[in-house]
Amino acid sequence: MTIRDIQNTISGGSTVRSVIESAIERAKQDTHNALISVVEDRALQRADEIDASIASGDKLGRLAGVPFVAKDNILTFGSPTTAASSLLETFEAPYQATVIEKLEHEGAICIGKANLDAFAHGGSTENSYFGPTTNAVDETKVAGGSSGGSAVVVATDIVPFSLGTDTGGSIRQPASFNGVVGLKPTYGTVSRYGAVSMASSTDVIGPIATTVEDISLVYEIISGVDERDGTTIAVDEKNTVRDVMKMTIGFINELQSDGVDPEVQLKMDRAKEICRRNGHEIVMVDMPMLTHALAVYYIVVPAELSSNLARYDGIKYGTQIKSDNLVETYKNSRSAGFMDENKRRILIGNYVLSSGYFDAYYKKAQTVRTMLIAEYAKAFESCDVLLGPVTPTPAFSIGEKTADPLSMYLADTMTVGESLAGLSSLSVPAGVTASGLPIGLQISAPMKRDFDTLAFAKQWEIYND
């Protein structure tokens, strides 16, 4: 389902109310546990408002009457924002995120909140207080994560687009596992006002949809400098590549390793061949620091999130487990409200930031990060975009990695580099395995060059068709 499909239904005479009622009905019948809540009253009220605007001939927004779902770590009105945790199970947002306000300004209607790993910590949506989301194609497989619900609601045609968040692959990996398109925008180009913070130096909100065209439209709407988020920057407005039909495409030698599933590798070889056949130049680039990206990531991100999650004390908001003294109330509330993976990451973060370990872990990691960023810059001197796998394997089985946190982390190995460097990076379908599981192709471009990423992705859709 595309945004255009919805718009055609409305221009064909259907009311927005009926479009939204159908979307709500599909959301209620979801069998993948992709949604934590469905928004009915507010969604229908907004539908009626847009129907009234249509009746009186008002100028309509670019997404008038289009239903969408937001990941449940983005503040919205109409239902709680839980971050898939018991701690925030009943949290009612006092204001909406800038991205939601921007989408509503264009007439889009939020009909539900998508499941995720609690506080977006995870790569499978199995760490949700509300239970795992299952893969859209095979219910014995994970949806991926942490934006698993956001990918599945699009893959199962509940809504044409959704919002996710990506800190180290959390949009791209579930998009890849469910056969849809997901954009991790350049760091800073989308306001995070009203998003539940995880790692401040890599967190970014981005769209998931079935086509690159829809991704582009939503990204155009949600991006831009926001005075409510002091970390926002402007994106380059148009693609900067001189000729999208003759781009230079980089493949990274370090990602052609034995660790890549043969079926995934086959699709990457095919992608390379297709690009060559269509007149693009292929270059191979060396990025030795990329082999350390995951180690850097699992120091930097826990460090940042341990600080961000310090705010959850059970006092100002959130589930409180009361004791007769303040510190015990903090401890009880946090211990009950966080999932094991949250605790694991908070502990690592506070360990690597603690006196005596700061230089050896945190500062060392941020220094290797500088070298990684320099390697990307060098790679982009010889190519317009980088292509490669999103994940080393297709979607894994539910329960397969939950007992071994390190093995779960290793599944992020191909997406964390772009996050640490703040790049524009997108996952687009590149085929399926023999058993039908989707495989994604990752397309990355330098910071602020999201429209380069999107321009190539659009070409890729044509080649891959």
Next chain:
Amino acid sequence: MNKISAEEIQKIATMSALSLSDDSAATLGSELNDILGYVQQLEAVDTDGVEPTYQLTGLSNVTRPDELVDYKVSNEALLQNAPSLKDNQIVVPKVL
């Protein structure tokens, strides 16, 4: 390589305002040791003369005019999630 002891795990847990049972401290301890064992690979990277990167945009001291902006968020909405309220104030357990 440093191994985190059970005692150290409890110390970090206290710093993190988390309580851990002995069992979960043992499990978490071995998981943390696996993870720290993995990230230890960075020791081998020669980073002499390289500066760390703490943020990506290069922005600093982003300011706006010192004017009151009405975000249209009510006190009630901001306080509605507090577990315990009295006279529009958040109630906390005794501190002293």
